[in-house]
Amino acid sequence: MATHECVQLVPIFQELAAPQLDTIESIVRHHHYQAGETVFSADDALDQLMIVSAGQVKVYQLAANGREQLLYLLQSGDIDGEAALFENQRRSSFGEALVPTDVCSIQREDFQGLMRQYPSISINVLNVFGKRLTQLERQTTSTATESVEARLANYLTETAASLNTDTFKLPLKKKDLATFLGTTPETISRKLTRFEQQGLITQKAGKTIQINDADQLLLAE
Amino acid sequence: MATHECVQLVPIFQELAAPQLDTIESIVRHHHYQAGETVFSADDALDQLMIVSAGQVKVYQLAANGREQLLYLLQSGDIDGEAALFENQRRSSFGEALVPTDVCSIQREDFQGLMRQYPSISINVLNVFGKRLTQLERQTTSTATESVEARLANYLTETAASLNTDTFKLPLKKKDLATFLGTTPETISRKLTRFEQQGLITQKAGKTIQINDADQLLLAE
DNA sequence: TTAAAAAATTGACCGCCGTCAAGAAACTAA
DNA sequence: TTAGTTTCTTGACGGCGGTCAATTTTTTAA
Known part of the structure; x- marks a missing residue:
């Protein structure tokens, strides 16, 4: 019955075989949000990795003066919670569903265990981070100079x-x-x-x- | 004689023991730059990870209109070349030594091999990326809104x-x-x-x- | 120490774009 | 459909900060 739902479509797990996906599926939690609902808030404990399995989530920060900055638009298959990999970090951004959205989450310890067990996951996550860094670098440059x-x-x-x-x-x-x-x-x-x-x-x-x-x-x- | 030079002081290798550091040292190349010299240019092939072992490197991008955006100031122990982890990427930024600077480099294939052999390296690199992402997110928000x-x-x-x-x-x-x-x-x-x-x-x-x-x-x- | 080069300061000017406000248009839900 | 709400548009206004230029200060090098 378990069709690996969100887990199956996430690129970071792409090298894994079905039984391993089953294992992951069993430690994942599922959530559903309506359009406009808050998926996470700044100052939430950063103890989990989030996977968007369907829908759309906007990730934004608030500046000191209260103005909002949209950083990412997460689509199906995207992940967030990078800093979930450190200890003692807190979120600095907000997540809000823009349409009805399904999200899976994995606890930090569980995910770190997965990374140690399957090194390909770490490398896939590095790829995601690298792309995101590149995107943010361009965004910073263009807002600051153009x-x-x-x-x-x-x-x-x-x-x-x-x-x-x-x-x-x-x-x-x-x-x-x-x-x-x-x-x-x-x-x-x-x-x-x-x-x-x-x-x-x-x-x-x-x-x-x-x-x-x-x-x-x-x-x- | 080999005192592991740059390799020793890089946090991403911190869990490794001396013989492993020796191995790494043997695949590393050393470079020296004068103040003002170019360490790397946009459009260079991204086939290596760089480690600053001494000195200071400014990393910047050029916008379409020619204006410059400083992204990072690399100090001793900092690394750069994140996208070195993908295939077929090119650099989008420039690196310039601000003072006399020593840099070590590791070829992409070598570094990927290291990551597969010592998973702690991947996780350390993920930490570096996570911090850099957080810093860039703040920088983007503050230049765009304040x-x-x-x-x-x-x-x-x-x-x-x-x-x-x-x-x-x-x-x-x-x-x-x-x-x-x-x-x-x-x-x-x-x-x-x-x-x-x-x-x-x-x-x-x-x-x-x-x-x-x-x-x-x-x-x- | 002195000369040359680079960096920093200061003034004048003005255009981009943010803010506030009012009205129009486009959704949403009975 | 119709009412109500949200979003979008347009106008008027003004300030932040970018640009250009001239001078001063600091740094570099001989």
Whole structure:
């Protein structure tokens, strides 16, 4: 009966065979969250690794002045809780389900045991971390050095490229997109209007955007 | 004769005994750089892990508009080249020695072999990555949501706290500090002058700063 | 010690974009 | 559908901080 549910689809366990997946499945806990529900909070004890098996979770931090910064958008198969690997760490970020979401969790000691037993897991987790580091490095550089217009243009072309189409629906509300790009919903509205006036994009119904000239868009300063 | 040089002082090898360190030492290459020299460049093949055994290396990226973003300041014992763990990745950042610096490097295949043979290494590397991720998350949040004044105030108090003193010399030129905080040298000069006028700090000779009121400083908006 | 180069400071200017507010549009749920 | 709520848009305004330029200070090197 156990179809390994979330465990099966997580890349970090990909080298493992069925009986080992059974073992893991038996130490995993399952959770379900409604859209808008809190999956975890800053200051929670960091004693578990989380695996998103279905749905979408936004991970964000709060700055001292109360402003929100969206860091990651976890999709099915993504993991979080990296610092779960140290002792005595606390979370510094919040997780919130954006749609109905299924999550599995593994206790820290259990996961550390798995890593010692199956070294391929550690190496897979290192890969995940490395990619996340690379992404964050780029995000830091671009928010610190480029204009909002350039960041938005980049976001649009990258999203289009990753979806392999030039017409797509924005996967986030403008408020969330704003906290991701380090700006405000008002500014995003204005910039999109500006891009449209320049003929670079076309805004269609329901957050749908068509990119008309990706090359020119990327020249936005 | 071999005193394990750099290998000995690197936390990621801390659980290993002397004969194992000898093995590692034998597969390591040693390099020396003068102040100002390039340690690595973006677009270099990412086929090795680097270990700083002495000196200081600044790691930075270039944005599309040519502006520089300082990401890390590697000290003795720090490692870099995380993405060395994937295949077919290229560097996205530059490394430059700020003072005369010794670096050891290990080829990717060699290091992956070590990780498989000694799982404690993987877990130590995971710790390093986790801390770096946490640091970058904070940096992203603060550059995206807080004012330059608040970021500078934070930097000063954190530096003082980590050095356990309220009088210290800035470890970076204003130009580098500016690229770290996502601003310009001119703005840093002005903000420091302002802090001094408010009595929060005192600027002394040779980049030395004394913090007079850390609590008040942190309230800077 | 002195000259040259690099770094830092200060002033003037101004544009980007954040804030506040009001109205329109788009969802959501009976 | 209709009412209510949330989200989005648009306008007006102003301040933070980036840029350019000139001067001073510090560092480097001869």
